[in-house]
Amino acid sequence: MDDSIWVNWAIMAASMAALIWLGWRAGRVVHMGNDDESGFLVAGRSLGPFVGASTIVATGFSGWGFMGSPGVAYEFGAIELLGNFMFAPAMVIAVLFFSRFLSRRAAEMDSCTIPEYAARLHADGGLGRLVQGVAAVITIVLLLVFLTSQIKAVGILAAGWLDLPESWGAVLMISIIILYTVLGGLTAVAWTDTLMLMGMVLAAVIICTQIFGDLGPVELIAALREVDPQLVDPETSTPYGQAKSAVYLVLPYAFMFSAVLPYMAVRFLAFRADVKPHVVAMYVAPFGCILSLIPIVGLYMRVRMPGLEQADQAMPVYLQSFLHPALGGFITLCILFAMQSTANSLLHTVASAASHDLRRALLPGHENPATVLFLNRAAVVVFGLAGLLMMFYAPPFFLSWLGILGTGTLLATLVGPIFVSSFWRGNGWGALAAMGSGFATSGGMLMWSEAGWVVGPLVGCAVSSLLYVAVSLATSRSGGLQRA
Structure with a gap:
């Protein structure tokens, strides 16, 4: 093992210690004098504007942003840079126009998860438990798919950085995530996300400085045209759609992503009552814009190293080939942080859906605080290991595509009962x-x-929104429906 690998291991050990300490500290703060589930599930509704904004952006821009998105840009060109940029304004819009509404209504109904929010909003006719159970099962299935892609991404990068087999890299990273999430719940997730985001932003600045120091924007565009004009002037918006304008559909998609997905929207439920959305948005906007530039790595690699066998290797090969080992090691750690920031959110949400939502749907009334907290934490371990096993046996896949399969399908599933119900309740x-x-x-x-x-x-x-309204109208009793 050469000297650079030892340095990488030392950096990793220090970061592991910091994350575990934050998890331990979060557990002590949240559960001190608070023996209900809200401490583990929604951080005791204690997140302030900076931490809230940081955990939102870190979760949204992470494994797919640092590994999957450069791979898509390498394969399909500059269309990915435009598509990726849509997430920053979408997150700002979701924070400004939806976060306070969702936070207040969830607090009034004492909802600690998005499936529980949907259930209590639609509890008429005794269907609340069924709604909660169905939403929980679909959340578990689809987010486990996305978690699998995150574990694979973090395993690929950790393996190359620490000179490990890919499987061992994945085992190491998911073990760290499980440990600090078990210790502190959503508070630990949010605090570690904040630390991770600072590294992610710094990494993005360093990467852009190196790339534009080598090839200016005009030179990069010209070089891409020489490789393939379609990389700069595509006739379609592939992979987002066949129409040339289809890439702009990423904006409404990203808005729904931020406002509806359980692992994103649960941050709104965790805000303190005095948090003002415009203050949160002031942090979200610059963080999101900086991280939107990461796909440039894929474009740069398509010019400098056009023969990669796998597009998803664009970022790892870039770090090994174009940065000083110490700088590459630091940025690799920041990217590992980025991946963990989504993986921990996915894991926490899946575990919450199983230990809280399914439990309440199937066994209402079992609310012993010690037992419930044990179930919350046990579910984190169980589903973390389940995601790891799924990664071992999954066939080859495009990281970004698998993420969209999980998140896109889940937001289509929940858009009616979560978003449409904000205007008209079925x-x-x-x-x-x-x-x-x-x-x-x-x-x-x-x-x-x-x-x-x-x-x-x-x-x-x-389709989901139309059927939400149509079926609600068709099955309504007198007074059964109301404006939100």
């Missing part, structure tokens, strides 16, 4: 119809059609 039957139709439409189009990565989920959102 009933339990409408919520169930919306979830089933959104799941089938988006999942089916992503798996078996050439519609594009954002077209399928957005069509699923439209």
Whole structure:
């Protein structure tokens, strides 16, 4: 093992100690005098504007942003840079116009998860438990798919950095994530995300400085045209859709991503009551814009090293080939942080859906605080290991595509009972119809059609919303429906 590998291991050990300490500290702060589930599930509704903004951006821009997105840019060109940039304004819009509403309504109903929020909003006719159970099962299935892609991404990068087999790199990283999430719940996730985001932003600045120091923007565009004009002037928006304007559909997709997905929207539930959305947005905007530049790595690599066998290797090979080992090691750690910031959120959300939502749907009334907290923590361990096993046996896949399969289908599933209900509230039957139709439409189009990565989920959102309203109207009793 050469000297640089020892340095990498030393950096990793220090970061592991910091993350575990934050998890331990978060557990002590949150559970001190608070023996209900809200401490583990929604950080005791204690997140301030800076930590809240940091955990939102870190979760949204992470494994797919640092590993998957450069791979897509390497394969398809500058269209990915435009698509990736849509997430920053979308997150700002979600924070400004939806976060306070969702936070206040969830607090009034004492909802600690998004499936529970949907259930209590549609509890008429005794369907609340069924809505909560169905939403929980779909959340578990789809986010486990996304978690698998995150574990694979972090395993690929950690393996190259620490000179380990890919499987051992994945085992090491998911073990760290499990440990600090078990210790501190969502507070630990948010605090570690904040630390991670600072590294992610610094890494993005260093990367852009190196790339534009070597090739200015005009030179990079000219070089890409020489490789393939379609990389700069595409005739379609592939992989987002066949129409040239389809890439702009990423904006509404990213808004729904931020406002509806359980592992994103749960941050809104965790805000302190006095947090002002415009203050959160002031942090989200610059962080998001800086991280939106990361796909430039894929474009740069397409010019400098056009013969990569796998597009998803664009970022790892870039770090090994174009940066000083010490600087590359630091940025690799920041990227590992980025991946962990989404993986820990996914794991916490899946575990919450199983230990809280499924438990309340199947066994209401079992609320012993010590038992419940044990179940919350045990679920983190169980589903962390399940995601690891799924990664071992998964066939080859494009990291970004698998992430969109999970997140896009889940937002199509929940858009009716979570977002549409903000303007017009349906009933339990409408919520169930919306979830089933959104799941089938988006999942089916992503798996078996050439519609594009954002077209399928957005069509699923439209079908889900229409059926939410139509079925609610068809099954309503007098006074059963109301404006939100």
